[in-house]
Amino acid sequence: MRASLEVADIFRAAGPTYRAAHAGHLSLHQLKIMSAIEHCPTAALGGHVEACTDCGHWRIAYNSCRNRHCPRCQGAAARSWLEAREADLLPVGYFHVVFTLPAEVAAIAFHNKAPLYDLLFKAAADTMLTIAADPKHLGARIGITAVLHTWGSALTHHPHIHMIVPGGGISRDGTRWISARPAFLLPVRVLGALFRRLFLTRLRALHDRGQLAFYGSMSDLAERRAFLRHLSPVRKKRWVVYAKPPFAGPEAVLAYLARYTHRVAISN
Ligand SMILES: [Zn+2]
Ligand SMILES: [Zn+2]
CATH class of the missing domain: 3.30.70 (Alpha-Beta Plaits)
Structure with missing residues (x-):
C-alpha cells in the first residue's frame, strides 16, 4: 500500500532548495543518496517490460534504486526477507x-x-x-x-x-x-x-x-x-x-526483526 506522503515526495519537493541552501556542506555520498531516493522508482533509473508469454499482458516497470537508505527499497527488501523466513518456519512451537x-x-x-x-x-x-x-x-x-x-x-x-x-x-x-x-x-x-x-x-x-x-x-x-x-x-x-516462547508466535518476532534488519533512518 502506498503511504499518502512518502519520504521521496518530501525530497522531490524540498530537495533542490535544501541543496542550494547547503551547497558545499553536503558530501558526494549524501547527494547520491538524495538523488537515489528522489528518482526511485521513476523513468530516470531506466525500466523494463514485464510480459506474460501466455496471456500477452504486459506492463512497464521502472527500476528501483536499491540504495540502503531508500525507505521504498528497504521496505521491499524487508518484506521479501520476512516472507523467506516465514517460509522456513516449522509447524512446532x-x-x-x-x-x-x-x-x-x-x-x-x-x-x-x-x-x-x-x-x-x-x-x-x-x-x-x-x-x-x-x-x-x-x-x-x-x-x-x-x-x-x-x-x-x-x-x-x-x-x-x-x-x-x-x-x-x-x-x-x-x-x-x-x-x-x-x-x-x-x-x-x-x-x-x-x-x-x-x-x-x-x-x-x-x-x-x-x-x-x-x-x-x-x-x-x-x-x-x-x-x-x-x-x-x-x-x-x-x-x-x-x-x-513469544506471546504472538514466531511470526511476530520475525516481523519485529525484519523492521530492524532493513531499517532506514526515516521510513515511509
Ligand atoms: Zn529506492
Ligand atoms: Zn534487539
Missing part, C-alpha cells in the same frame, strides 16, 4: 532467545565492530548448539535464525543477538524429532555461563594476537594486564540470556 553483551565488553566492541560482532554471533550460536546437543538437556541438533542488533531502544550502543529457535531438534542419529517442553527450551543460567566462557576465552585470544584496537580513554587496555583487569568484573557476573 518456537522460542525467542536473546544474548546480550555486558557493558564493559560492549565498550570494547564499539571500536572493534567486525571481530567482536563476529565473535558474538559465533559464541551465541555455539552456546545454543552445544547445550541443546547435550543429552542432559535436549540432546538434539537444533536450527537457529539469528539477527544482530547493535543499538538499543535508547539509541545507545547495545550489541545483542536475537534468535528464533524451534522448540526441538533432530536426534543425534538423525532418525527422529525430539520436542522440547512447551514453555522450556534450555536452562538460561547454563546458557549464560557457557556463553560467558566461550566469549571471554576467544576475546582474550583476539587480544593476544593483537587483533583488537583501543582508542581514547580505553587506550591503556592494549596492555594485557590492564585488559584482564578491565574484564575481571565480567568474569564473575552473570551474563543474561533470555529464552521464552
Whole structure:
C-alpha cells in the first residue's frame, strides 16, 4: 500500500532548495543518496517490460534504486526477507532467545565492530548448539535464525543477538524429532555461563594476537594486564540470556526483526 506522503515526495519537493541552501556542506555520498531516493522508482533509473508469454499482458516497470537508505527499497527488501523466513518456519512451537553483551565488553566492541560482532554471533550460536546437543538437556541438533542488533531502544550502543529457535531438534542419529517442553527450551543460567566462557576465552585470544584496537580513554587496555583487569568484573557476573516462547508466535518476532534488519533512518 502506498503511504499518502512518502519520504521521496518530501525530497522531490524540498530537495533542490535544501541543496542550494547547503551547497558545499553536503558530501558526494549524501547527494547520491538524495538523488537515489528522489528518482526511485521513476523513468530516470531506466525500466523494463514485464510480459506474460501466455496471456500477452504486459506492463512497464521502472527500476528501483536499491540504495540502503531508500525507505521504498528497504521496505521491499524487508518484506521479501520476512516472507523467506516465514517460509522456513516449522509447524512446532518456537522460542525467542536473546544474548546480550555486558557493558564493559560492549565498550570494547564499539571500536572493534567486525571481530567482536563476529565473535558474538559465533559464541551465541555455539552456546545454543552445544547445550541443546547435550543429552542432559535436549540432546538434539537444533536450527537457529539469528539477527544482530547493535543499538538499543535508547539509541545507545547495545550489541545483542536475537534468535528464533524451534522448540526441538533432530536426534543425534538423525532418525527422529525430539520436542522440547512447551514453555522450556534450555536452562538460561547454563546458557549464560557457557556463553560467558566461550566469549571471554576467544576475546582474550583476539587480544593476544593483537587483533583488537583501543582508542581514547580505553587506550591503556592494549596492555594485557590492564585488559584482564578491565574484564575481571565480567568474569564473575552473570551474563543474561533470555529464552521464552513469544506471546504472538514466531511470526511476530520475525516481523519485529525484519523492521530492524532493513531499517532506514526515516521510513515511509
Ligand atoms: Zn529506492
Ligand atoms: Zn534487539
